[in-house]
Amino acid sequence: MRGAVMHASRDVRFETLDDPKILHPTDAIIRTAVTCVCGSDLWPYRGAEPVGDPHPMGHEYVGFVEEVGSAVTSLRPGQFVVGSFATSDNTCPNCLRGFQSNCVHREFMSTCQAEYVRIPNAQGTLVATDGTPGEEFWPGLLAVSDVLGTGWWAADAAAVKPGSTAVVVGDGAVGLCAVIAAKEMGAERIIAMSRHASRQNLALQFGATDIVAERGDAGVARIKELTGGIGADSVLECVGTSQSMRQALHSARPGGSVGFVGVPHGVAVDGQELFFSHVGLRGGPAPVRRYLPDLIERVLAGSIDPGKVFDLTLPLDQVAEGYRAMDERRAIKALLKP
DSSP, X not given: OEEXXXXXXXXXXXXXXXXXXXXXXXXXXXXXXXXXXXXXXXXXXXXXXOOOSOEEOOOOEEEEEEEEOTTOOSOOTTOEEEOOXXXXXXXXXXXXXXXXXXXXXXXXXXXXXXXXXXXXXXHHHOEEOSSXXXXXXXXXXXXXXXXXXXXXXHHHHTTOOTTOEXXXXXXXXXXXXXXXXXXHTTOSEEEEEOOOHHHXXXXXXXXXSEEEOOOHHHHHHHHHHHTTTSOEXXXXXXXXXXXXXXXXXXHEEEEEEEEEOSOOBSOOOOHHHHHHHTOEEEEOSOOHHHHHHHHHHHHHHTSOOGGGGOOEEEEGGGHHHHHHHHHTTSOSOEEEEO
């Protein structure tokens, strides 16, 4: 098969790879319907994380079951499935408490920008749809496998409630999907922090009521101005930098909550400052599997359309251009078609 391999910073190649095989009875092999480039893939691409040896890339996927291991009884070849970037058995104590992304048998997906993918813990990870959805739904379902599920977790962790005020820090695909989540959870006011017109427009389409273009202390001051000097009930941090975390924590009201889902890079939290702020802080890798059935249903019902975050569609063999476009902010998120 063919797939993306990162060799070094800014060096992604489309190469011939070994076909995936069933290695454990709990595995499945899927043929990808669509896959994509994630904003988190840009950390090593930009040199902010070490690349190490050349390795396949990608952790977002939807596709068709090709083969299942002997222990996989709930799936069969031909089914269309949606999964998560973190695999889970969905039966361990952590899974049963809704934290499948901390399953005791967790494996993080890392080979999905390819024509075929091996899925560990397939029975607990994959959710099959009723029949094959129309191709118009594939981008939305692909978003469910990571960016929508992660945005949903940001809103959940930040305790968004009906009638509340929510601030979303970050205008990438996760941040934009977090706007959807806040809207669906009933937030009355949703303030999206964005400096880019195209992303501002999409945030408004998704349900944002206000846009704040300022960053850092100026951004915090603007949030306070919009909230009567108090701050927001819920802040959804969807970037992962020191500045974005500080901005999020300072934008929350006393007693408010911050949900942080951006993978932290250089983030340090002042314990004494957090203590006296009365702000709650919760986050981590999104337990996407917890939300999959509900989010799949919402997408297929047409009540939400997170697939709009894909503003660039490319053949899989042009994956390197997908990275370049996102790195240069010419695209929010690149969809790849095998």
